[in-house]
Amino acid sequence: MKRTICLLVGLWSLLCGLTFANQNTTMETKTLVAYFSATGTTRAVAQQIAELTHADVYEIAPAVPYTSADLNWRNEQSRSSVEMADPMSRPAMAQPSPDMSRYDTVYIGFPIWWDLPPRIIQTFVEHTALGGKTIIPFATSGSSTISNSVHFLIKTYPSLQIHEGRLLNHATPQTLRAWLNVAN
Numbered sequence: 001m002k003r004t005i006c007l008l009v010g011l012w013s014l015l016c017g018l019t020f021a022n023q024n025t026t027m028e029t030k031t032l033v034a035y036f037s038a039t040g041t042t043r044a045v046a047q048q049i050a051e052l053t054h055a056d057v058y059e060i061a062p063a064v065p066y067t068s069a070d071l072n073w074r075n076e077q078s079r080s081s082v083e084m085a086d087p088m089s090r091p092a093m094a095q096p097s098p099d100m101s102r103y104d105t106v107y108i109g110f111p112i113w114w115d116l117p118p119r120i121i122q123t124f125v126e127h128t129a130l131g132g133k134t135i136i137p138f139a140t141s142g143s144s145t146i147s148n149s150v151h152f153l154i155k156t157y158p159s160l161q162i163h164e165g166r167l168l169n170h171a172t173p174q175t176l177r178a179w180l181n182v183a184n
Contacts, residue, residue: 003174013054030102031055034128035109036068036120038080041140045168045176046109052182053108056098060124063092064148084114090123097128105134112141117150122156125128130160137165 033055035046043059050057070079083089098108108124110117117139137153139146146167154162167177 006171016080017131031105031107032058032098032100032103032119033107033109034058034060034098034124035107036060036062036111036118036124037109038071038118039138040110042109045138045140045171046107048080048171048173048176049107049109049180052176052180053107055105056103058098060110060120061094062120063094079111080113084144086119090120090126091120093120093123093127097124100129100133103182105136106130106134107138109138109140112139112149112167116152117149118174121153125157125160130157133161135160135162137162138166138168140169141167146179 031053033046033050033053035042035057037043037046037059046057047053066079069075072078073081075081076085083091110121117137124162136151137146137150139149146165150165152161154159168176168179
């Protein structure tokens with residue numbers, strides 16, 4: 001009888017230990033890839049980053065989607081032109097920010113507009129609990145570099161841990177693996 005009780009107590013302890021280990025695994029900090037993509041280019045890169053880093057994905061979608069006319073940067077009256085001309089513009093997001101408590105690293109992706117992140121990126125940053133997180137910007141662009149966008153984010157949000165970003169035009173899985181420092 002004592003032997004059976006000892007065996008049951010041992011099994012119970014083992015099961016409790018496994019349950020605790022599983023809880024610790026699910027409580028581990030994770031990575032989030034948050035991105036805004038007006039035409040799908042940045043989305044494709046964000047999905048590759050998420051796959052390679054085993055990250056969760058959050059689309060920074062505007063409450064009112066952009067139309068082709070909204071994105072016409074040659075028209076000073078287009079929505080994107082008006083937003084970028086107004087430093088106080090903060091387009092509303094379609095969904096609330098994600099719960100950031102389980103993330104320690106956040107990749108933030110965006111197309112570069114007028115050599116800056118689109119204003120909806122500021123909406124995201126200002127409505128998301130990013131304090132204490134490692135923030136790594138990435139971008140796509142037809143002609144701009146990412147340096148001014150990263151400098152702008154660092155200057156605008158000095159309390160955040162924003163690292164150097166990377167322009168990822170035509171990113172291949174190999175270049176992404178090298179940048180992310182992940183195994184093949």
